[in-house]
Amino acid sequence: MEQEPQTWQRATQEVLRWIRIAVTVGIVILGVLLILYVVSTIFSIKLWDLLKVLAVPLTVGAAVPWLNWAQKTRELETQAAQKERELSVADRHAEDAAHQAYIAKMENMLEEHRRLSYQALLARQEVGSTEQQALYEYQQALRAYDKESNEFQRMLPKYRAWQKNPNPRPPDWEGHWLNPEYAKELERDHEAKVEELLAELKGEEEKVAEKAGYALVKHTELMLEDKNMLLRAQTLAVLDQVRERHKRAIMRFLSESELTHTDNSIHIPLHDADFSGADLTGMALSYSNLSGARLTEANLIGSRLFQANLRDADLTSSRLFEANLQDADLTRANLERANLERVDLSGADLSNALGWTEDQLSGAMSLEGATMPDGQKYEDRLKASKRQS
Secondary structure: OOHHHHHHHHHHHHHHHHHHHHHHHHHHHHHHHHHHHHHHHHOOOOHHHHHHHHHHHHHHHHHHHHHHHHHHHHHHHHHHHHHHHHHHHHHHHHHHHHHHHHHHHHHHHHHHHHHHHHHHHHHHHHOOHHHHHHHHHHHHHHHHHHHHHHHHHHHHHHHHHHOOOOOOOOOOOOOOOOOHHHHHHHHHHHHHHHHHHHHHHHHHHHHHOOOOOHHHHHHHHHHHHHHHHHHHHHHHHHHOOOOHHHHHHHHHHHHHOOOOEOOOOOOOOOOOOEOOOOEOOOOEOOOEEOOOOEOOOOEOOOOEOOOOEOOOOEOOOOEOOOOEOOOOEOOOOEOOOOEOOOOEOOOOEOOOOEOOOHHHHHOOOEOOOOEOOOOOEHHHHHHHHHHHO
């Protein structure tokens, strides 16, 4: 998408250059004709006779510089094309090298991750059943707090932007309406939920803080979390360096290694990752965290996205034909021009989805139990539609 304005600017500049050349040539020709006309008038010679006499010298004089210019232009174009081919080959080699380096780094980091996981397992085995239960409850509280806190930090700029929305809620509007008052209410409720989870986390931490083995378990758990973040950083970095072909290879590696599953101890959150234009046909991406991911013009035909997190994802012009999106979270996802033909959206959450049309949703294979963009359940919407008809 970023190359389109540059291509348009280059084409415009080229057209303007040729216009300037044509105007210059026209002015020169008119100037020469004017001079010849003056000469023919002074010496009482017909302009046509003068042109016949000077035709050969003028033609040769004009042709030689033009041929030299044309030859130089062809040489420059050939050199530019050769340089572009060399740069293209160099880019491909650089992408191949980046992909291979990524796989090698991932293998080493995953091996270290497995070692830490084994240490964490041994540490848990050393504590008693009561301590294990307390530790498990603490870990659950920590995950819940981290998830909600990160979500709140991500949504806070949007809440503030929505609060600047001057549009009042229409009196006959039954669905959600993001006016300033409602946006403030959303922010307060979300912040209160984070504070409530933080209080629960502190309570659980106090229960296990004095128990034997807790320090070792917590240490290894924190190291595992750091490893997950490093894995994510490596993945996002290489995705910014490569194009569509390698993006598919990277996603296949993550998918087949089950590194996208959020319920695994080793998983890579892919929120905000750039998979625009990537061919992800038939990929197994169920339970993946793709919130905020850029999937514009991505090919997701037949992909399995069961219970995937696609909140705020950009699916503009993506191809989702026959994809499985059962129970997927598509809250605020951009569905503009997305192909939803024969997509299974049963149980999916489409709350506040953007860019959708009735024709798109009518082409879905199933919407059973889905939450529609206006917040209504699909079945309730059908009943309301039948009552109105």
